[in-house]
Amino acid sequence: MDDRFFDNWSTQLRKGMLELCVLNAIKGKSLYGYDIVRRLRDIKGLVISEGTIYPILSRLKREGFVGTTLKESSEGPARKYYELTGKGKQMLSQMNDSWKDIKDGVDKLQGKDK
């Protein structure tokens, strides 16, 4: 029962966090899909199925928060690089502010602000 509760909770937590992390991963630089996955999988517990990142990228592109450009690669065919659009930068700034507020609040509750 406890395991189920924890699984549900961590799944919900990851769902919201992944979009924030994807946008932050391409903040100020353009990366191709696999590079984004590599950067995110280093965060412990964040990415359970690596494939999850690709539908998120697709959705963010559809919403206009990220744009894509094709770049030639020395290792094979041209790769699709993702970068933040102006709208994406605004959204990311809003999301980061919101995350900071939540994190500060949680830190305070945990007594980490002292």
Place this chain on the structure above:
Amino acid sequence: MINLTDAAKEHLEDYLRQVRMFLQGGSVDKDEIEQNIREHIESELQEASEPVSYEALDAVLKKLGAPEQWISDEDIPGWRRCFMRLRRGPEDWRLAYITFGLFILWLLPVCFTQTRLLLAHLFWWPMTIMFGPGSGVLLVLSFIFARATLSLARDSKELEGKKVLIYPSLILFYIPVLLVMLFLPTVVSIGISVGISQSHNETIMQFRSSYEHLYWTFVVFVCAAVTFLWWLLLARIHKGRPGFLGTIFRPFIKTFKPKIANRIMGVMAGLTLVCAAALILIFAHEYWLEYM
């Protein structure tokens, strides 16, 4: 392009077919995602010895995960969500869909055959639907699954989407149970009082002028008195075990309001007294006319 063994190639195609199938009809661009997946696999296996084996590819695909884990519910078309829940659970959703499936299985043939017989058996068709040979089993099973779904739900929020699936069979089952629970003694008392009236026909017939009045007043008196006493008993049981009605009629009755029960019992007690008074008056009137 990396070189794969035949088995690995087949495995990859099978995986991509699953990806395409799963993303079909959703709001994400499936071509773009498939392209990303291919790039991902190539990048991961860049340094693997070629031809890439089934096992090496499988390790990469396992890390990518099953496509159905990738996207959130709102990105999946409604009809696919139903199938997914039915196929892979979670268990409480599966039960809800089984409940509804059994209910539909019961309903369809019943509607088809009963429409034809409806006019001929106007008063009997609801009973035939409920308890007709074979058909009732499906409804009973559907009800059992519905109650199991209720038991598995931890709170009312978890029931939100399932209501439409489980409520039809619950309602259909609860209505006759409620009617039997409230009025079975009343129906029995009608039979008994009519029987008593007829067995004392000769005595009643002495009062010719008020025979009809006397007959029906007696029947109503007995029914009202029995119903009043029966409901009084139900109220006592409920008072002793407050969860009694809530357990039977879950989730529709959460708290039983004694105020409503008191009002109904007041009406029944009043009716009993009025009928008793009417009976006495009719007897007194007839006795006066006959012997005084």
